[in-house]
Amino acid sequence: MYHSVDDGAEDPYDITVPPARLERQLAWLGRRGLTGVGVGELLRAHAAGRSRGLVGLTFDDGYADFTEHALPLLRRHACTATVFVLPGRLGGDNAWDADGPRKPLLDADGIRAVAAAGMEIGSHGLLHERLTTVGDAVLHEETHRSRALLHDLTGTPPAGFCYPYGAVDSRAVRAVRAAGYAYACAVDPGPLTGPHALPRIHVGARDTALRLRAKQLLHPLRRPALPEDV
Numbered sequence: 001m002y003h004s005v006d007d008g009a010e011d012p013y014d015i016t017v018p019p020a021r022l023e024r025q026l027a028w029l030g031r032r033g034l035t036g037v038g039v040g041e042l043l044r045a046h047a048a049g050r051s052r053g054l055v056g057l058t059f060d061d062g063y064a065d066f067t068e069h070a071l072p073l074l075r076r077h078a079c080t081a082t083v084f085v086l087p088g089r090l091g092g093d094n095a096w097d098a099d100g101p102r103k104p105l106l107d108a109d110g111i112r113a114v115a116a117a118g119m120e121i122g123s124h125g126l127l128h129e130r131l132t133t134v135g136d137a138v139l140h141e142e143t144h145r146s147r148a149l150l151h152d153l154t155g156t157p158p159a160g161f162c163y164p165y166g167a168v169d170s171r172a173v174r175a176v177r178a179a180g181y182a183y184a185c186a187v188d189p190g191p192l193t194g195p196h197a198l199p200r201i202h203v204g205a206r207d208t209a210l211r212l213r214a215k216q217l218l219h220p221l222r223r224p225a226l227p228e229d230v
């Protein structure tokens with residue numbers, strides 16, 4: 001689970017990985033025989049019994065720096081990824097991070113360019129709302145309308161959703177499923193773990209090879225495995 005890829009000192013939410021660090025992390029994957037792919041592709045491969053050697057890469061929020069910094073590195077390492085964007089904040093910024101540096105988000109053309117570059121576009125909702133605290137009308141808008149807007153924008157209905165803040169409960173899962181998404185990403189969904197609440201590992205600027213190895217080893221202990229038939 002990545003967010004922004006950029007240089008820059010101020011990062012109170014630990015959401016920024018410098019390009020040089022991402023380069024080393026992708027090289028680490030390659031040395032271990034792993035290829036980064038979007039989550040939709042990973043799940044299709046899992047269902048077909050051929051997901052060995054694949055790892056899902058996600059970039060939340062749809063920062064504009066994806067195009068400049070992440071895309072060339074992913075290409076160089078023959079990886080793809082899922083980018084979870086906010087169609088309610090096209091060309092806006094991460095205004096929801098009160099203390100963080102403002103970072104520009106992809107606009108409509110930027111999202112289309114990322115899709116054209118072979119990346120999967122998923123929905124992060126409309127405005128980055130915490131779905132466990134919103135009313136029914138907002139929950140419906142964030143899940144259904146964001147999907148419709150991305151369908152219009154890219155020509156393809158997005159298969160994936162990503163819960164802002166990783167905040168998920170059974171009501172949010174039902175809304176996401178009803179909106180037609182095939183899967184959804186969380187962070188630590190605990191007993192909700194399943195195709196519409198997938199666990200992920202946060203990857204940050206401090207994640208050296210040693211720390212990545214530790215996270216890889218600890219992941220199955222900290223998070224339940226997906227059922228075999230997912």
Ligand SMILES: [Zn+2]
Pocket residue numbers: 060061124128164165
């Ligand atoms: Zn987010």
